[in-house]
Amino acid sequence: MNDLQRLKEMGITVWDVKRPDLFPNNADKAIALPSSCKLLFVSDAELSERDAWLFGKILASMKLTPEQALSLPSRALANLGEHSLIWCWFAGASVQTLSGVNSLSSPVLSILNDDQDAKKALWKQIKRYEN
Template sequence: MNDLQRLKEMGISVWEVRRADVFPNQPQQTITLPVGCKLLLICDNQPEEQDAWLFGKILSSMKLTPEDALRLPADALLAITDHNLEWCWFAGCDGDAPHGTKKLTSPSLSLLQHDQNAKKALWHQIKTL
């Protein structure tokens, strides 16, 4: 069994090589998002349990589910190919949203957890876009 088959069996459909510089002769990696992905959360750290709860609540307010969203680090944005995204949310970082998406910005989820003004600002962005 090869590595790709193992990843597929584990339900992992998106991954990245952490040290791409070790493989200088490899072609540029591209990321094809799942067809159902409507929101891309861009943050450099994997959300912790409390952060994931808040993220789920925000998704719910947008009439989205966790299955409609995917998290990627900021440096992976350039590798995205075709997509069906509606939203690109930068949490604790900034960048250019993929073409045709609505861009949201906020502090990281862990900071957003305790900052009512930042939550209000995020909600205002969601409602006005």
Template sequence: MPQQALQFLNEMDISVWQVRQTSYFPALENTTLSLPETCQLLFVAPAIPTERDAFLFGKVLASMKLSPEQALFLSSESLEYIGEHHLDWCWFSGVSTTELEGVKILTSPLLSEMHSNTQSRRDLWRQICSYDN
């Protein structure tokens, strides 16, 4: 990425980003993603959560004693490009899971489907609690 673009992102206080159309930036293809050290949970889903979904997401984070600043969204296609990380959790919502060494894995339906499905919220809670034992 050109230095000017990096400087522009830095000025906007954006430290993590994803290029949606990598065909425009051939130099970025097949590069590794660096996650900030503060990232404890990686939320992997097909799309960025809506405002309504973000509220439920925040409630789940709070139950795990995590803040929104400690979580990042990543599309499932980008998961293979993760380099070194300090993750504790990886939550797969509506996508197939991938093993990450030393990371606690959570699975659930899409957040949008969990609003009206009490059982799916219970199942997620049980997964979270299973790691406390």
């Protein structure tokens, strides 16, 4: 079994090279999202089990499944290639405009879990796009 298969079995589909200078041929490669990806979650924070549960609940409220969402760290967004995104959710990351994509902004999920005002603000953003 090769390393890529191991990562896939562990559910890791996106990763970063810590020393990109050692791999000059991989620089500037566009990140290709599957056409099934409708929401890109941009955050530099790792998700705890509790955070993942909240993320799933929010996706369900948006009529999306976890299979329709992928996560990227903010530094990888610059390498985003063609996509079929409808939503881009920036959690604790600076919002960047993606043409034709609905942008959401919130604190990281670990804060959102316990902050009712932040949850309401996120919900209002989601509802604004539905009108």
